[in-house]
Amino acid sequence: MIDFELDGLATIRDMVHWFAENEVRPRAIEADRRGGVSEDFIVKAQQLGLSAGGAPREYGGEGDGLGERKDRTGHRTANRLAVVGAEEMAWGDPAVILAFPGPGLGGPPVALSGTPEQKKRFFSVFTPGKPPAWGAYATTEPGCGSDVAAIATTCKKDGDHYVLNGRKCFITNGGRASWVVVFATIDPALGRAGQRAFVVERATPGFTVGKIEKKLGLRASETAELVLENVRVHKDNLLGGEERYERADKEGFKTAMKTFDSSRPMVGAMALGIARAAFEEARAFVKEHYMLGRPVVRYGAVRETLVEMERRIDAGRLLCWSAASMADAGQPNSKEASMAKAYCARVGQWVTGKAMELMGGFGTERERLVEKLYRDIKVYDIFEGTGEVQRLVISRRLMPEIAIR
Numbered sequence: 001m002i003d004f005e006l007d008g009l010a011t012i013r014d015m016v017h018w019f020a021e022n023e024v025r026p027r028a029i030e031a032d033r034r035g036g037v038s039e040d041f042i043v044k045a046q047q048l049g050l051s052a053g054g055a056p057r058e059y060g061g062e063g064d065g066l067g068e069r070k071d072r073t074g075h076r077t078a079n080r081l082a083v084v085g086a087e088e089m090a091w092g093d094p095a096v097i098l099a100f101p102g103p104g105l106g107g108p109p110v111a112l113s114g115t116p117e118q119k120k121r122f123f124s125v126f127t128p129g130k131p132p133a134w135g136a137y138a139t140t141e142p143g144c145g146s147d148v149a150a151i152a153t154t155c156k157k158d159g160d161h162y163v164l165n166g167r168k169c170f171i172t173n174g175g176r177a178s179w180v181v182v183f184a185t186i187d188p189a190l191g192r193a194g195q196r197a198f199v200v201e202r203a204t205p206g207f208t209v210g211k212i213e214k215k216l217g218l219r220a221s222e223t224a225e226l227v228l229e230n231v232r233v234h235k236d237n238l239l240g241g242e243e244r245y246e247r248a249d250k251e252g253f254k255t256a257m258k259t260f261d262s263s264r265p266m267v268g269a270m271a272l273g274i275a276r277a278a279f280e281e282a283r284a285f286v287k288e289h290y291m292l293g294r295p296v297v298r299y300g301a302v303r304e305t306l307v308e309m310e311r312r313i314d315a316g317r318l319l320c321w322s323a324a325s326m327a328d329a330g331q332p333n334s335k336e337a338s339m340a341k342a343y344c345a346r347v348g349q350w351v352t353g354k355a356m357e358l359m360g361g362f363g364t365e366r367e368r369l370v371e372k373l374y375r376d377i378k379v380y381d382i383f384e385g386t387g388e389v390q391r392l393v394i395s396r397r398l399m400p401e402i403a404i405r
Contacts, residue, residue, distance in 0.1 A: 008071070012084065013088060017088040017091070019089075020091055021092065025091075028220075031093065031095065031220035035219050036099070036220055037095075037220050042100070042101060046132050050100055052101065052103070075328045075329045076328050080325060082269075083266050083324045087320075090272070090273025091273040094274055098173070101126070101133055102126060103126060103135035104135050104137065104172060105136070106136050106180060108262050109181050109197060110122050110135075110239065113258070118237075133178045135173075136179075138181065139256055141167060142167060142169055149192045149195075149253065151183055152185070153228065154188075155184040156186070158232070160234060161232045162184075162235065164198065164230075164231040168227075173222050174222070175224035178201070179199050181239065183197050197238070197256070198237050198238055206231040206232070212224050215379075261333055265320045267341050267344075268323075271347065272317055274373050274376055275309075275347055275377070278352040278370055278374075279306070281355060281368075282355035282358045282363075283306055309350075313351065323337045323340045335393065338389075341385065342390035345387060346387065355370050
């Protein structure tokens, strides 16, 4: 049963919103123009305990600290906290969330599949008092995006090491990450069964950063290309250890999918944060420029548009909360996570588009927040699995007896 109450998380949400409103939003447009977030802001966020993911407390970090608390049913609240916080921070500036130090998307696969020794070693770089550090997650390749099973980066066993060769692209914080979870295959012909997940550390010879992407939106977030040329990775960096892959089939692919089940509701919530910001900008503009009480047909259409914008945002929020609640309760949530991500990404695009329409030419001005939000939202229907992939995941769960390719 899903609990639609925040169950004590409202106070945390309000704290995050205060930070987003007073510290993030005022910097949003300037950070977008500069293409990055200032170092002093990163340090300030770290001092306040804000991060992109968190090192678990048992491994020396601050944890999902707040998320380690339990609700009245005894379930953890980490995933609900993540979606609530993600919406508020994205309302302030979605690129800033991605720029925060922390393990980021690299955290869930290490936490879910890593050995105790690996968790201790890799999460230790994020412990309090240390300089800002980042983790990253690398599946996407120039010839492989949505079809994760088609990864071409190879790993060949050589004594106690694996030799990795390949190229990854569109990796968030890839250029500054202390370590990256890299997915590779022992044999492309094996498909999912051949996949392996490695933690590749920054200083490893042959592991280099290619170009830093210049993007349409989320410009304050670093997106990098990573190149692996005869990178020798010790078997101790094979996520979960060699025995894990000997015991079960498709462990590398399962690691990637488990990460998405946790992250997709959060990505959906970020899209809602963008949508909510655009809706509020449009509503304020309408209040200032329209006299909606007059019996003018256009004004009635404007009212209906605003109502529909808020209705879709509210519906999307419940999808995110539902998927996150299931994850906290330890229930399978692949279908619900994909529903949240697919729906909210489309809601974000629709709402920001309507906000632009309501504001007319004013909405296209560079100093207007709506212009930035309109650019930022597009990628939410692409990363973490495209909308088409989400609908494929949903259909497979709805009709498991039918082979859908």
